[in-house]
Amino acid sequence: MNNNTIVLTGGGTAGHVSLNEAIIPELIKKKxxxxxxxxxxxxxxxxIGERFPEIPYHPISNGKLRRYFSLKNLSDPFKVLYGTLQALSVLKKVKPSIVFSKGGFVSVPVVLAAKLANIPVVIHESDLTPGLANKIASSFAEHIFTVFEETIRHLPENKASSIGAILRPDLFQGNDKIAEQLTGFDATKETIIIMGGSQGSAxxxxVIKQNIDQLTRRFQLIHLCGKGNKDEFLVGKPNYIAFEYVTTELPHLMKLSDYVISRAGSNSIFEFLELKKPMVLIPLSIQASRGDQVLNARYFEKKGFANVLEEENLTPNTFMDSINQMVNNKEDMIDRMFETNASKTPEQFVELLLTYKK
Incomplete structure (x- = not known):
């Protein structure tokens, strides 16, 4: 084992990568x-390639783990098996002292390979209930860190602990002037940032397109629309700008924004909470997901931090109603946000993580 080598895994969505993004600089500092x-x-x-090109990236095969019937369920176990053998080859070559998994389908073969190689695995679960990948992988993990206390009851006994959210320090280093350069907007005007997830939301x-004139009469709109989803009809509209995807620009865009409209991944919600941004959450529906975002959204709505608009109820009218309700409740939401502080820095998390290495 190499005590100064660590393997990270996690993917499929940006939420399964963001924590790894946050802890990499801390691990680099520790050499x-x-x-x-x-x-x-x-x-x-x-x-990872764009932000940390110096980090070796090892691609492996992975199958999707489904809770429903599909013919692909017959072939995907073989993909997972092949991915496990590929991951095992990598682990034997680099000899890490620990593997850290943020979840997603690709993490399962890596965790299985680490177990075969007798390398300790630590997992992080950020949703109220664990995803299927993390649920499977948790049986082979040394420890599972969770954001919510409630999540622990869904995991193997005596192997999980709740530590709150882990937030990136750079998130709080946004600059209005840089944001104005990126957008052409005026930092003194009310601005909404709209985030449909890393893949966007059709x-x-x-509904943004259908309400664009009404929205831009009152607000400046920063629209993170997803790869390949820029709409030519909206390009050039006053008080509107679209980005397919952002990385280092996000802290500046968040600094400029007064309100957030977003999907309901818990990592993102905790970031909005810490930044004191009133929010409308539009969770992925149960039909399109395992329902984790619906649970997340309801949890934060109950605490008074957000308004929730179910995707099934999303229309041009309900969209505008939810925005108006958020604006009217702005002060109350922000006051409640100042009463909570349940987060850790990446540096603190890395210290906890490394206690499990060989």
Whole structure:
């Protein structure tokens, strides 16, 4: 084992990569040799490649783990098996002292390979209930860190602990002037940032298009629309700008924004909470997901931090009603946000993580 080598894994969505993004600089400071195992074409490859080109990236095969019947369920176990053998080859070559997994389908073969190689695995679960990948992988993990106390009851006994959210320090280093340069907007005007997730949301994009004139009469709109989703009809509209995807620009865009409209991944919600941004959450529906975003959204709505608009109820009218309700409740939301502080820095998390290495 190499005590100064760590393998990170996680992917499929930006939420399964963001924590790894946050802790990599801390691991570099501690002079760790970092390797990343991800899928061949997942968003993790793009994010890690763009932000940390010096980190070796090892692509492996992975199958999707489904809770429903599909003919692909017959072939995907073989993909997972092949990915496990590929991951095992990487682990034997780099000899890490620990593997850290943020979840997603690609993490399962990596965790299985680490178990076969007798390398300790630590997992992080950020949703109220664990995803299927983390649920499977948790049986082979040394420890599972969770954001919510409630999540622990869904995991193996005596192997999980709740530590709150882990927030990136750079998120709080946004600059209005840089944001104005990026957008052409005026920092003194009310601005909404709209985030449909790393892949975008056709339904959210559509209601923005239908309400664009009404919205831009009152607000400046920063629209993170997803790869390949820029709408030519909206390009050049006053008080509107679209980005397919952002990385280092996000802190500046968040600094400029007064309100957030977003999907309901818990990492993102905690960031909005810490930045004191009133929010409308539009969770992925149960039909399109396992329902984790619906649970997240309801949890934060109950605490008074957000308004929730179910995707099934999303229309041009309900969209505008939710925005108006958020604006009217702005002060109350922000007051409640100042009463909570349940987060850790990446530096604190890395210290906890490394206690489990060999």
């Amino acid at each position: 760790y040799n970092i390797h990343y195992i991800g899928s061949y074409n997942g968003i993790e490859k793009t994010i 339904k959210i994009n559509d």
